[in-house]
Amino acid sequence: MQIADRIEGYLGGKLLPFWLERVAAPEGGFTTYFDRNGRPTGQTDKTLIQQTRSIFMLSHVTRAGLGGGRAAELLGPGLQWFLENFRDTGHDGWYWIIDKTGTPVSTDKIIYGHSFVIYAMSECALATGSPEARAAAEHTFDLVQKYASDTAFGGYREMFLRDWQPRPGGPYGGDRKSFDVHMHLMEAYTTLYELTRRDIHARKLREVIEVLWSRMFDPVSWTGIAQFGLDFTPLPAIMFRTVWGADRDNEGEPRPLDNTSYGHNIEFLWLFLHALEVLEERVDPWRDRLAVLARHTAGFGVDQKYGGLFVEGPRNGPARDLQKEFWQQAEALVGFLDAYILLGDRAYWDAFVRVFDFVWSKMINHDVGEWFALLDRDGTVRWDYLGHAWKNNYHTVRSMIQTLARLRKIESLGLAP
């Protein structure tokens, strides 16, 4: 299969070498600060997201049998540096940003980041058998239950001060819940349960799935709602005053309440199917709503003119933000293939191809190996760096590994159109 072969060559020949040669920071831990030519930008702050996603990426590569053992070699010292430098030994949990000497820069406890600790430590333990990684995954899970679970309304609070007091409300996020964080907790608990097979991890996975489906989706269009009050009242999404390294935008008016993210919806689809697989549960009860979700994403999210997936739009109608950001493309490749396998509808194969063609011809910087961060609708490069604190290696490497696996499965089952 032509696309599969292209991905296989690119993954092994370009994308993995890009990261395996660059990701180890000279001062310890990992770095992901690279310009459009793959040269270090000079930034050195370490973020929780960047370190855990790099650990996840190297673990995921190792589990896939790729990288020729180099990924596993990098994991050992990187994991050790992370465990020694990012843990808040005073209040427990993990710092948000530290500098290259290990001095904390932002000590808030952000659940988005803690979900990636659980995810990365679990994947690392699955890849290497590391007991430290497993202990860190299980202990972080326990901390999230104790400090973040909202026993008044269900779900989780998401942003805390260093001592685990909730941050103030409004732009500090202490009184909001989000689709994004709950989806990433689902992702993290899935891999934690795959590792431990402990009942409590399966139970909390089922509970966060319940929250997502019953509170965080619009039950007509089965599209995700971005933000909520603590009691799950939907709220227009705002940006939070949290330093993420470099966010796509961090000010401006709140989003309209009927706004939905195509990328989150299609990412949810495949992460949810993976959760069901790990839980060994049947997909049938969910098939109809997943079909509605996939139809919305393919119908409104995919650019029929230039290819690729738009950023966001309303629950019923054409997209409003027509830019093309890297991570939505990465998740749509996997999600549309899963939708095609699940639903057997050629439309999802076509959607996959439209996104893939855009990624291949516009998003990937083939000369260097990684993807650009943000393009205009027609593929003009708008943000040209290949890596920063937040745009690093988790979406792109996982997408290529998971897309290739699905294409090979489609091939072997004779399902290709």
Added chain:
Amino acid sequence: MQIADRIEGYLGGKLLPFWLERVAAPEGGFTTYFDRNGRPTGQTDKTLIQQTRSIFMLSHVTRAGLGGGRAAELLGPGLQWFLENFRDTGHDGWYWIIDKTGTPVSTDKIIYGHSFVIYAMSECALATGSPEARAAAEHTFDLVQKYASDTAFGGYREMFLRDWQPRPGGPYGGDRKSFDVHMHLMEAYTTLYELTRRDIHARKLREVIEVLWSRMFDPVSWTGIAQFGLDFTPLPAIMFRTVWGADRDNEGEPRPLDNTSYGHNIEFLWLFLHALEVLEERVDPWRDRLAVLARHTAGFGVDQKYGGLFVEGPRNGPARDLQKEFWQQAEALVGFLDAYILLGDRAYWDAFVRVFDFVWSKMINHDVGEWFALLDRDGTVRWDYLGHAWKNNYHTVRSMIQTLARLRKIESLGLAP
């Protein structure tokens, strides 16, 4: 004040001696199995409720400066025996029932019991400074957050197998939530927070208060609803297949959905006021609904003919179960005095007196010192034992200490009618 003086004499001269002479079991731990004459019944099984309530009682007596140091003397070895014998070192948490040799008899993890571990260990640490008691309180709190909090709907699941998997549903209780257990968690978290002043303990206290007020009360009559599905749908209350030692009843038809317990309502009133006091929060926002609750209890729950508090009845109308059980009387004494102090309405003083007169003339076995378990409406003794696994010393001793304190306060403020 005549009633205060009578209580003071009875508490120091009869009730405390009853327990201080009998509560230490010869084989270690505490015993509460006594017949109407205060003689051991021969039962020896140790229950989680019985041990923790005895530890609470001795700690509460010590904090009140009563018992002449004897309560504190009994606490030391009793606490040690409890910590060594009741802890499940395999799955963590606490056994439900063990025999006198320390062999587990019922290993299920019951949150009702775990709330009493938190309550008793906190009170013990406040009374004696014991670091083991404090550690047990904090660790049990952490376990409850991890295993019992329901992150799908809020609140807590209540009944688990030994390994913390939820018990099956229906009569095994794994799919129900109750007013009773959530009220006792409020009680336990209040004393835990009084001990630690840790933000997380205050936060979970506020959250369980939110669950009680917004999910577990009927918002017209402000009377408690006994049982719910996991999503807080009110359900007719059933009895569970859990050995409590000796329950008042453990079979029969489910209760009508509009049933409410006068004892739980008035107990909630004073435990909630105490929680606000420890949280240093104002009572004003709650005054109106507390007045509705108190009016219901005094109007329908108090027996105008014989005195005392009935067992239960509908949300709007006269009582259905006219028996007089010991614990409702104990809690009503404290609750009606708090209602009188809060609301300044003579009706609650009168309700207090009506309950007190019944307790003094019918419920207390003055020859021996403790209260009978269950009386008919007119005071005829129906269940005559003074102690068993579940009816022991927490309600009666706490009631006498707290009632006396309130009477002295009313006296000193010149509020007596």
